[in-house]
Structures are given as structure tokens and as C-alpha cells.
Amino acid sequence: MKPNLSQPEFTISSVEQRPSFATLKWADGHESRFHYVWLRHSEHFPAFPDDARDGREHRLAGMGSDAEPDKIEVGASGALRIGWRDRDAPVEFDARWLRQHCYSSSARGQRRHKPVLWDSRLRNDMPEVSFPDIARDDAARLAFYQSILDYGFCFVRDMPQDRGTVTALGDLLGIARRSAYADEPGDERIENLQTDSDVKVSTRQAYFLGPHTDTCWRLSLTGLICFHCLESHATGGETLLVDAFNVCNKLREKSPDAFDILSRVKLNFRASVNNGDEWRSIGQVITCDNDGEVVGFRYGDRSIPPLDLPEDLIEPVYSALSALGDVLYDPANWITCKLQPGEGLVLNNQRLLHGRTSFDPAAGPRHLQYCAVELDTFHNKYRHLARASNHDDWDHVLDWGVC
Ligand SMILES: [Fe+2]
Structure with a gap:
């Protein structure tokens, strides 16, 4: 069978055999380099990951590190055909599968989801959806997921003003986890954000809360945050959002050393x-x-204690945190918004920072309900729906979050 030239991106036009890898040229001009050790590993994943679960012995240790091909060629079907020196029978690799798994820099970049970075100019065009739509319609729910992936957040309008609705929102997104500080009777996932001067945690107070990520003091910090507004305050108490990915890119441009330190040094x-x-x-x-x-x-400004680091890192890390703060607290990078009763907000807590402007607690009640959804369960749910909806990019590499 002749190669299918109608799909040049999946057609191998030439192969060059080198000492530790083969270079493939494709009919669309792209070039891939496949190392022999990678190809030996890939024999366990010839087409679909499920094939790796067939019970064959499969060890990574020392696998194929000294494997040498005798002959590499494009087979009659268009597949890459490799005869290994230590094997009798040649092995064929499907050309489409190889191209889809090419690890050149450009191919890896194409397989990566590209977040939309934003600053305060987004305030007049913020993503929003209607709760009844995302609850009943797959296409609306997929658009909702994509807004969260692209922008890191999305507003949800038209929510019922009933207690507990926040977990109905969370269930649409993934698995809402139990909270150590749940205080809603009958639901261990919901926290109530209400002013209470007797409870000395920041969410129960009325003062300004600077931009932060929640639970950064946990190893498994919160993934998605869901807010649902039940009662709104007349003035103040606005939600503040900052795109940390945008802030980091600005920091990398302005203070590359600070970026390098904060992406390398582990803090307590x-x-x-x-x-x-x-x-x-x-x-x-x-x-x-x-x-x-x-x-x-x-x-979190208040979650980082006095540094406990090797002596030579103390001053550089404080300097880097200061440079970060200059960008983080620049209002040009903030948007503020006010949730009204019946409105919700979902944000990726491992990308966005949030905060809250101050308000007068004597001027009336303010009540939000809150639950947290594990980030990988959201990603999984997105892939399910995007694949079922025939989106070619359902398997794109998403922003993993903190690790
Ligand atoms: Fe918070």
C-alpha cells in the first residue's frame, strides 16, 4: 500500500539512521527525531495506552538503552519498520501515532493548551455563563470549561439562591473535596464566608485581603474555588482577581533573577x-x-513565615519576593467585581490570586458559600466532554498547577 499523500503530516518521506536516533522527514516538511531507547519503550504503547495493560512484562529499568537497529525503512503501508539487531522479527510503528507523539519543540508546543493571559483591561469583557445552561447543555458546559482553562476563571449567572447550590456547581466541574473548616450542616464540603468578629480567620473579618492563593499552606492546595453569593453588601467587599501567569511573565521580563529564584527555591x-x-x-x-x-x-503574604533557608539565599529570596510584590500589587494587573445574590464565580486557585476589598460589617450582611474542586478531576472531566464532543484538542497538555 502506498503512503497516503492526502495527509502529508502523517506521511514519512525519508528516514536517516544515526548512531542513537533516527531522523524522520515528513511530507509536510516537518522533521522528527526519535531516539532508539524511546522507540523500544514505545513498543509497549504501539497505538493506544490500553495496549500497555495487556499483562506483558514491562520494565523501564535498562530498557533498550543499548538497542541498535539493523535496518530502518518506511514499510509498504507507510509505517516505520525497524529491524533490531537483538530481535528476529522487525517492528512496525504507525506513522500517524509517531507524528502525534513527536517530541520536537514545535510539536510539543502545538500540543500544549495556550492560556489567555490578562490584566485589568479584561474588566469589560469577563467570561460568564448561565447556570441553567451549563447544567443542562453539554456544549454550554464545554464552553464553560474552556473559559476556565483559557482565563483561569468564569462568572456564573442565574444561580438559584438556595443554600448548598455551590456544590451543585462544584459537581459540574469535578470532585468537590471535604473541607477541614466546613460549617454547613449536612455537607462537609461547604464553608460559609460571613462576617464574624469573634472568629479570627481572615474570611470572617471585614478588612482588605490582598491577592493570595487559598490553602498555600497545604501540600495538596485547593484546585478550583467555587463561590456562590447569597447576600451581598451594599458597599465594599468586592472580589479582586489577578492572573498570576501574566504577573510571572512580567516579572520574568523585568527581573529575570527574581523569576529564576522564585521558580527554583522551595519556601515554607x-x-x-x-x-x-x-x-x-x-x-x-x-x-x-x-x-x-x-x-x-x-x-500568600501572611502564609510565608520568616525564611528558613541556607544563609546565602536569605537576601536574594527577600529581594525576589519584593520584586514580585511590585508587580502583584500593581492595580494595572487587577480586576475587581462584585458578586450579587444568585451569582457565582469559579477560579483556578493554582493560577489566579484573589482578594477582597474592605467593607463595613455594620452596613448589612454579606454571605458567600464556598467549595473546592480538585484540579485534576476538572481536567479529567474536561477531556471526557471534549473527546465526546469531537474536539481535536481534547488531549492537549493543560496547565498542571502547583507541583
Ligand atoms: Fe481566599
Whole structure:
């Protein structure tokens, strides 16, 4: 069978055999380099990951590191055909599968979801959906998921003004987890955000709350945050949002050394609660992937205790935190909004920072309900729906979050 030239991106036009890898040229001009050790590993995943679960022995240790091909050619069907020196029978690799798994820089970049970075100019065009629409319609729900992936947040209008609706929203997104501080009778996932001067946690007070990520003092920090407004305050108490990915890119331009330190040095985070809880975690403020792209952010002014680091890092890390603060607290990077009763907000807590402007607690009640959804359960739900909806990019690499 001749190669299908109607799909040049899946047609191998030539193969060059080198000492440790083969270079494939494709009919559309793209070039891929496949190392022999990678190809030996890939024999366990010839077409679909499920094939790797067939019970064959499969060890990564030492696998194929000295494997040498005798002959590499394009087979009659268009597949890559490799005869290994230590094997009798040649192995064929499907050309389409190889191209889809090409790990050249450009191919990896194309398979990556591209977040839409934003600053205060987004305030007149913020993403929003209607709760009844996303509850009953797959296309509306997929658009909702994509807004969260693109912008890191989305407003939800037309929510019932009933207590507990916030977990109905959370269930549309993934698995809402139990909260150590749940206070809604009958539901261990819901926290009530209401003013109470007797409870000395920030969410129960009325003062200004600067931009932060929630639970950065936990190793498994919150993924998506869902807010649902039941009672709104007349003045003040506005929600503040900041795109940390945008802030990080600005920091990288302005102070590359600060960016480097905060993406490399692990800091301690902590929280002490008046019930005796003592939370501790450690991690970088900025999480980057293997290509240097920012994929996660962890920060809270009041969650970083006096630094406990090697002596030579103390001054550089304080200097880097100061440079970060200059960008973070620049109002040009903020948007503020006010949730009204019946409105909700979903935000990715491992990308966006949020805060709250101050308000007068004597001027009336303010009541939000809150639940947290694990980020990977949201990603999983997105892939399910995007694949079922025939979206070609359903398997794109998403921003992993903090790790
Ligand atoms: Fe918060």
C-alpha cells in the first residue's frame, strides 16, 4: 500500500539512521527525531495506552538503552519498520501515532493548551455563563470549561439562591473535596464566608485581603474555588482577581533573577488556626514545566513565615519576593467585581490570586458559600466532554498547577 499523500503530516518521506536516533522527514516538511531507547519503550504503547495493560512484562529499568537497529525503512503501508539487531522479527510503528507523539519543540508546543493571559483591561469583557445552561447543555458546559482553562476563571449567572447550590456547581466541574473548616450542616464540603468578629480567620473579618492563593499552606492546595453569593453588601467587599501567569511573565521580563529564584527555591508556607491546627507545606512560588512555561502559582503574604533557608539565599529570596510584590500589587494587573445574590464565580486557585476589598460589617450582611474542586478531576472531566464532543484538542497538555 502506498503512503497516503492526502495527509502529508502523517506521511514519512525519508528516514536517516544515526548512531542513537533516527531522523524522520515528513511530507509536510516537518522533521522528527526519535531516539532508539524511546522507540523500544514505545513498543509497549504501539497505538493506544490500553495496549500497555495487556499483562506483558514491562520494565523501564535498562530498557533498550543499548538497542541498535539493523535496518530502518518506511514499510509498504507507510509505517516505520525497524529491524533490531537483538530481535528476529522487525517492528512496525504507525506513522500517524509517531507524528502525534513527536517530541520536537514545535510539536510539543502545538500540543500544549495556550492560556489567555490578562490584566485589568479584561474588566469589560469577563467570561460568564448561565447556570441553567451549563447544567443542562453539554456544549454550554464545554464552553464553560474552556473559559476556565483559557482565563483561569468564569462568572456564573442565574444561580438559584438556595443554600448548598455551590456544590451543585462544584459537581459540574469535578470532585468537590471535604473541607477541614466546613460549617454547613449536612455537607462537609461547604464553608460559609460571613462576617464574624469573634472568629479570627481572615474570611470572617471585614478588612482588605490582598491577592493570595487559598490553602498555600497545604501540600495538596485547593484546585478550583467555587463561590456562590447569597447576600451581598451594599458597599465594599468586592472580589479582586489577578492572573498570576501574566504577573510571572512580567516579572520574568523585568527581573529575570527574581523569576529564576522564585521558580527554583522551595519556601515554607504555614498557617496556625485558633483551634490548634498547625498546617505546614513547602514549595516554589512559581511552578514551571520542563519547557520553562509557568503552570502553577502558590502565594500568600501572611502564609510565608520568616525564611528558613541556607544563609546565602536569605537576601536574594527577600529581594525576589519584593520584586514580585511590585508587580502583584500593581492595580494595572487587577480586576475587581462584585458578586450579587444568585451569582457565582469559579477560579483556578493554582493560577489566579484573589482578594477582597474592605467593607463595613455594620452596613448589612454579606454571605458567600464556598467549595473546592480538585484540579485534576476538572481536567479529567474536561477531556471526557471534549473527546465526546469531537474536539481535536481534547488531549492537549493543560496547565498542571502547583507541583
Ligand atoms: Fe481566599
